[in-house]
Amino acid sequence: MASAFHHATSTTLDKVIGNDEAGFTYGRYGNPTTGAFETAVAQMEGADDAVAFSSGMAAIYAAIALVVSSGDTILASRDIYGASFSVLRDHFHKLGVRPVFVDITDLDQVEAAIQAHRPTAILAETVSNPLLRVADIPRLVALAKPTATRVLIDNTFATPLLVNPITLGADMTIHSSTKYIAGHGDIMGGVIAAGSETAAALREQSRMLGAIASPMDAWLSLRGIKTLPLRYTRQCTSAAAIVSELERDPRISRVIYPDVTFNPGNQFRSALRGAIVSFEVAKAGQPEIYALMDALQMILPATTLGDVYSLMLYPAMASHRALTPEERAEVGIADNLVRLSVGIESPDDILDDLRQALDTAFP
Template identity: 40%
Template sequence: MSANLHPATIAVRAGEDSQRPHDVLAVPLQFGIAHGYPDVDSWEQVARGDVPGPLYARNTAHPTALALEGKLAALEGAAAAVAFSSGMAAISGTLMALLRPGARVVAGKDTYGGTHYLMQHTLPQWGVHVSLCDTTDAAAFEAALAAGCDVLYLESPTNPMLKVQDILRLAAAAHACGAIVVIDNTFATPVNQQPLALGADLVLHSATKFLGGHADAMGGVVCGSTALTDTIRHYREIHGACLDPMSAFLLLRGVKTLALRMRQHNANAQTLAEWLQQHPAVARVNYPGLADHPQHDIAASQMSGFGGVLSFELKGGLAAVHHVLPRCRLLLRAATLGSVDTLLGVPSTTSHVECTPEERAALGIPGGLVRCSVGIEDSRDLIADLAQALA
């Protein structure tokens, strides 16, 4: 396909042609785990990687997942992609494939809770040194990088405080010391942000979220150069966190409407953030699309849309959260995001459920914080429901 296509077209068409026999309009859902070959020579050529082709679902993936990988690589402007069984499988698999005992990682303090757990507990157990910096302090990152680094791990915007990192600046500093730059692009999506064009080497997604978009399939993906993704694919092959065919099929179908959905997610989140900012019961709203967001200018320079997630802090703290959330009639309470439905969550049950209350406090996550993944409903109905709940 042409490299000059727009994201909406890429989301619909990329990655599928080679996996659509007889030009069927939908990539078939194939449950077969292995493919037969007529002779040993052709079989071995595929097994060695000399000739592309399916072999065994854990090794080379099944055709449905291959189509998904091709589509997501095209959306991120990457040479290749590797699909995993979940977003955390993609994150942990990528880090473990790249790192060795004695390696150094530099990351922000505000990463997603599961990632933060990896940084604080899992990686140190394997002899990896982790330096956590103030997420938005680029100078602190540059100092930590200058001391030596193998992997720079970014997340922008962050979950759930919606902090924004200067990808271009930090990637340049990382490359100056020979580090690989990995970024979680789940909140932004490739429609709103293209990290590889800003200097990142690998882009991660929890495909469970906006890419799938319907809260009915779990998966993860990492996109980047062929050399890096081959290393990560081999790790997935040995450790087994491959994507199942049904989830691949549902995610593939969901991605087709990604650009269309993100336009509505972006617009609704902006409208809701501006409304919440004026509400007397709300102490603070975190959304990079707001002019007074601390990193709004950076976000505007590297994002074409500000995403479908915001968070807000209620003045009454945790007691207010317990009072307000059950009173919402239209907005749902659930531990996920990126769905067509508007979802409310609190860090203790969603983004930072792995952390203790003390760890959440140390990370600057207030007790009265509510994360809102804004869906694609009519924003007037969303505001009306929040208004009656906050009244």
């Protein structure tokens, strides 16, 4: 925990500031604990390096800002996290960057959009929030390479355990480390894994933007990583069990979960498909969903995911609130859709709570 680092002589300090000697000088330029966290993420993602940020959105902002300039076009998946959608639609658009939203799973549409708009970059999520649609990263990379389009992948839902976009040819792998990486719902953080040149440029930019990870948050994230495989494997297995039960419940009209047999480009490293389950409640609208969430006794209604506790979120109210009702309808986020982030509790307890809440809300 330090904002500046002491060196015994001015000559050494001069060399370290000038990057002629390794070391730390000022907190915004780097910190040993944050550096250790960055090394861990780079190793998990199979990347040369990683750069940590103060939140997932700071990381997404930095990734986009590094590769686009005014007059450029960026291609983005239509069903990305709401704030990623709105930072493109509102903020970058204001700076002269044109966002074009596509169905990232429709590769013909992606190819046509690349030819028509010559985008500087593509932004997609490995497994999208909240509709859990899987991007075929190797095919996206193959479509992007001929036009030198940079591929930016938000790997938050898949975690480094399931997919490593950098090893599949992506230029940057982004995480909201607030979620599974830190894993305990007690910090905000973001991190980008990349090749050494891109990481160096991100680090240089980060010195100016200043949205760095605090050493305490980096330390908590490192502590979280120690149990990431244990937590996430349990959460994914429980999620799959919950999916089969919900599919049998007549009150649930649609259960959304990535198909275990669907593995585009052989990108999934295991048979796990994540710990988020989204579902639509039959004949429900906002009042019924609120009643369901209010009736929960163990699962916590919360605007986050990836915690050890099970959490429920209503996308229309939270993650995708910034979208207009028309935009939500176009993306496929219905008014009866809820997102369940499965925690490490007993899957039976999670199911019991879901059932009793459904019984209460729909007697």
